[in-house]
Every structure is written in structure tokens, then in C-alpha cells.
Amino acid sequence: MTENLLMILIGLSIVNIGINLVKKPKVDIKPQLKQVEDLMVKFDLTLERTEKSIKDEFQRNRTESNFLSKTNREELTNSLKSFEEKFAENIKELNELLRQKFGDFSIQQNQINKQTTENVKEVKLSVENQLKSIREDNTKQLDEMRKTVDEKLQKTLNERLSQSFETVGKQLQAVQEGLGEMRSLATDVGGLKKVLSNVKMRGGIGEIQLSMLLEQILAPDQYEANVKTKASSADLVEFAIKLPGRDDSGKNVWLPIDAKFPKDIYEQLQEAYDEGDQARVLIAQKNLDNTIKKMAKDISDKYIDPPNTTDFGIMFLPFEGIYAEVVRKAALLEDLQRNYKIIVTGPTTLAAILNSLQMGFKTLAIQKRSSEVWQVLGAVKKEFENFSGIMEKAxxxxQTGLNQLDDVMGKRTRAIQRKLKGVEALSETETKNILPELSDGSLLLDDENDDL
Structure with missing residues (x-):
């Protein structure tokens, strides 16, 4: 530490001398240079001694460190060896203890197994004896039940057989009657098939169903049957709905509705579905599409004639099955609406359309009658004003009558009471004897009648 301080002082002295030399350049510097050289020599000697001292110190530290490391390794080796020996002894003791415990446990387990085996044998014998007793009792009871059941079964069987034979006889008779009804039903079905196979009759069925829907929803003056809607055609549409015109001329615009029933094509499609023949299904669907298009074209050419009619018509399919098959194809519906201006409906959808039209008719009627309603409200307002004046007078x-009544009830009553103050009051019985007409209220009623 001292040597380090000495080196620092020498360095500071050299720096100080250098600074002085710089500040005083004209002074003779040889003595000072000599002094600096001496200081430099001393500084070198001091530096060598310091370096040697530092090296010796490092050597001593390295030697001590090696000695300590060796000592620590020896102590650690001895400790580990001692720990291994002690751990081995503990493991040995633990093994001996476990061997002893497992030996005792094995003996106890053998005793428990032996005791359990004896208990199981006893329980088994007891259960076997009880089961034997129960089996004997059950056998006796089953024999008794079998006898009882056989007797009752024989009796019941005889009764049931008698009833069954009687019932079978009645049912055979009913079957014979049913066969007669089936023959009659077959005849009716045959007649229905003939009706459905007749194109004109099929059209009549659709027309009847369409007529029933119109009758149920619309008023008789809101539609007509067998209407000529196109001036250049003599064909009559089955039904046409009267819609209000676009101006106030009162001329109606017709909405044509025609019923169609492609039964044969639809039956072919159903047969193809039932057989699962995909090729036939595709052919039948195509035939149905073409048939529907022809029917739509027929309606469009014969019955649609704007402005006498709407710019579209309605094709009514009388059965939901055919309608569902048609509406499955969005392209077909779009083609019918775009090229032929035809809307396809079934019973349900047509009913919804008719209900919407009926609501429109009601709204239109309200609009037309709104001026009349306004006039009625004006008359009611005038009458109410007159009624208000009469009520004020009444x-x-x-109020005048009430004021007079208060005067009579107040002043006059008190005056009469003052006049009668000295008169002695009679008992109720004497009063009834003298004035019997007051007992039943007849006088009061007479007074009320006089007032009325």
C-alpha cells in the first residue's frame, strides 16, 4: 500500500515539474531535468519492487488456494464415504424391519384367510339349508297354485271358448256384411277412377274446389264465374276476381284464375318414385314441367289482356301434392312468371292470396267511405253541442230545485217544529190508530205520485 502511494506521489511530482517547465520556459531547467531523471530512476526501482511484491503475493494466494481446495476435497470425500456407510447401514436395518413386518403380515393374512374360509363354509351350509327349505316350500306352493290355476284355467277356457265361438260367428256375419260394403266401395272407387280418368271431369273437380274457396273467403260481388276477359278471344275463364280500376271511372280490372289438374303425368311421377327408378323419375319430372308450361301458356294466351285484366294470371292446382312437386323447382316458377306471367298456387297458398285480397277490399272500402264517416262525425259534433246546452239548462x-228543497227542509221544518213544541207526542200504536194510512207508507206513495 505504501509503495503504491509512493508511486502516486512520484507521478504527481513529475507532472508538477512538467507544468512548471511549461509555465517558465526561460529558466534554466537542467537541475530540474536532473531531478526528474532521478525521480524517474526511483520510480522505476519502486515499480520493480512493487511488481515483485505483487507477484509474490499472487504466488502465496495461489498456494493457499490450492491447499484449501485439496483440504476441502479430502473433507468432502470423507463426508461422502461416511454418509454412504451410514446410508447402507440404514437401508440394511430398514430391509430387516420390512422383512420382519411382512413376515408378521403374512402370518396374520394366513390366519384371516383361514378364519374367512371357515366362516364362508358356515355361511354356505346355512344358505344351502335355507335354500333347501325355501325350495321345498316353493314346490309345495307351486303344486297348490298349479292345481288352482288348472281348475280356474279350465273353467275360464271353457267360458272363453264358448264366447269366442259366439264372437267368431258374429264377426263372420259382420265380415260377410263388410264384403258386401267392400263390393259397393269397389264399385264407387271404380266410378271415381272413371271420373278422374276423364279430363273434363278432372277439370270439374278443380273448378268445384276453386269455387268453394272463393265462396268461403270472398263476397259474391267480388268475383264472377265464366268471364270473358279478353276482347279478341271467345274463351271464358272459370273464375275472375273484380279488382278496382286504376282511375275513378268505376271500371273493374279482372284477375283470371283457372284450375288445372295434370293427373296422368303426376301419377307417372309417383309410380317412378315408388319404384325408385331415377331415370323414370327424371323423365316424369320433365314431362310434368312441360305440361305445366303448356297449361300456363294456355291461360296466358286466352285470359290475360291488360288493361282489361291484370298483367298476370293464377293457375290453381287442386291438390297439395302436385303443387309441392311444382314449387320444388324454383327455375320452373321463375320461367312461368317471366315468360307467361302465371303464378302457381295450391289450396293453401290460394286461400292466403284471397285473404290478402279481402283485406285489401276492406281497406279500399274504408277509404271510399271515409268522407261519409267524416260527415257523420260532424253531425255528431253538432248534436253533442246541442246536448251540452240542454244539459247545462237541466x-x-x-240546482234551483235543490236550493228550494233546502229552504223547505231547513226554514219551514224548523218553523213547524217550533209551533208543535208544546204538543205532546203520542205513542206509535196510538199514532197508527189515528193515522192508519201512515203505517204502510201509502201517504208517502200518494205524495210521490202527486209529485210525478
């Missing part, structure tokens, strides 16, 4: 008259 109120004044009633």
Missing part, C-alpha cells in the same frame, strides 16, 4: 233547473 243542471241549472236541478
Amino acid at each position: 243542471q241549472k233547473n236541478i
Whole structure:
């Protein structure tokens, strides 16, 4: 530490001398240079001694460190060896203890197994004896039940057989009657098939169903049957709905509705579905599409004639099955609406359309009658004003009568009471004897009648 301080002082002295030399350049510097050289020599000697001292110190530290490391390794080796020996002894003791415990446990387990085996044998014998007793009792009871059941079964069987034979006889008779009804039903079905196979009759069925829907929803003056809607055609549409015109001329615009029933094509499609023949299904679907298009074209050419009619018509399919098959194809519906201006409906959808039209008719009627309603409201307002004046007069008259009544009930009553103050009051019985007409209220009623 001292040597380090000495080196620092020498360095500071050299720096100080250098600074002085710089500040005083004209002074003779040889003595000072000599002094600096001496200091430099001393500084070198001091530096060598310091370096040697540092090296010796490092050597001593390295030697001590090696000695300590060796000592620590020896102590650690001895400790580990001692720990291994002690751990081995503990493991040995633990093994001996476990061997002893497992030996005792094995003996106890053998005793428990032996005791359990004896208990199981006893329980088994007891259960076997009880089961034997139960089996014997069950056998006896089953024999008794079998006898009882056989007797009752024989009796019941005889009764049931008698009833069954009687019932079978009645049912055979009913079957014979049913066969007669089936023959009659077959005849009716045959007639229905003939009707459905007749194109004109099929059209009649659709027309009847369409007529029933119109009758149920619309008023008779809102539609007509067998209407000529196109001036250049003599064909009559089955039904046409009267819609209000676009101006106030009162001329109606017709909405044509025609019923169609492609039964044969639809039956071919159903047969193809039932057989699962995909090729036939595709052919039948195509035939149905073409048939529907022809029917739509027929309606469009014969019955649609704007402005006498709407710019579209309605094709009514009388059965939901055919309608569902048609509406499955969005392209077909779009083609019918775009090229032929035809809307396809079934019973349900047509009913919804008719209900919407009916609501429109009601709204239109309300609009047309709104001026009449306004006039009625004006008359009611005038009458109410007259009624209000009459009520005010009546109120004044009633108030005048109440004031007079208060005067009579107040002043006059008190005056009469003062006059009669000295008169002795009679008992109720004497009063009834003298004035019997007061007992039943007849006088009061007479007074009320006089007032009325």
C-alpha cells in the first residue's frame, strides 16, 4: 500500500515539474531535468519492487488456494464415504424391519384367510339349508297354485271358448256384411277412377274446389264465374276476381284464375318414385314441367289482356301434392312468371292470396267511405253541442230545485217544529190508530205520485 502511494506521489511530482517547465520556459531547467531523471530512476526501482511484491503475493494466494481446495476435497470425500456407510447401514436395518413386518403380515393374512374360509363354509351350509327349505316350500306352493290355476284355467277356457265361438260367428256375419260394403266401395272407387280418368271431369273437380274457396273467403260481388276477359278471344275463364280500376271511372280490372289438374303425368311421377327408378323419375319430372308450361301458356294466351285484366294470371292446382312437386323447382316458377306471367298456387297458398285480397277490399272500402264517416262525425259534433246546452239548462233547473228543497227542509221544518213544541207526542200504536194510512207508507206513495 505504501509503495503504491509512493508511486502516486512520484507521478504527481513529475507532472508538477512538467507544468512548471511549461509555465517558465526561460529558466534554466537542467537541475530540474536532473531531478526528474532521478525521480524517474526511483520510480522505476519502486515499480520493480512493487511488481515483485505483487507477484509474490499472487504466488502465496495461489498456494493457499490450492491447499484449501485439496483440504476441502479430502473433507468432502470423507463426508461422502461416511454418509454412504451410514446410508447402507440404514437401508440394511430398514430391509430387516420390512422383512420382519411382512413376515408378521403374512402370518396374520394366513390366519384371516383361514378364519374367512371357515366362516364362508358356515355361511354356505346355512344358505344351502335355507335354500333347501325355501325350495321345498316353493314346490309345495307351486303344486297348490298349479292345481288352482288348472281348475280356474279350465273353467275360464271353457267360458272363453264358448264366447269366442259366439264372437267368431258374429264377426263372420259382420265380415260377410263388410264384403258386401267392400263390393259397393269397389264399385264407387271404380266410378271415381272413371271420373278422374276423364279430363273434363278432372277439370270439374278443380273448378268445384276453386269455387268453394272463393265462396268461403270472398263476397259474391267480388268475383264472377265464366268471364270473358279478353276482347279478341271467345274463351271464358272459370273464375275472375273484380279488382278496382286504376282511375275513378268505376271500371273493374279482372284477375283470371283457372284450375288445372295434370293427373296422368303426376301419377307417372309417383309410380317412378315408388319404384325408385331415377331415370323414370327424371323423365316424369320433365314431362310434368312441360305440361305445366303448356297449361300456363294456355291461360296466358286466352285470359290475360291488360288493361282489361291484370298483367298476370293464377293457375290453381287442386291438390297439395302436385303443387309441392311444382314449387320444388324454383327455375320452373321463375320461367312461368317471366315468360307467361302465371303464378302457381295450391289450396293453401290460394286461400292466403284471397285473404290478402279481402283485406285489401276492406281497406279500399274504408277509404271510399271515409268522407261519409267524416260527415257523420260532424253531425255528431253538432248534436253533442246541442246536448251540452240542454244539459247545462237541466243542471241549472236541478240546482234551483235543490236550493228550494233546502229552504223547505231547513226554514219551514224548523218553523213547524217550533209551533208543535208544546204538543205532546203520542205513542206509535196510538199514532197508527189515528193515522192508519201512515203505517204502510201509502201517504208517502200518494205524495210521490202527486209529485210525478
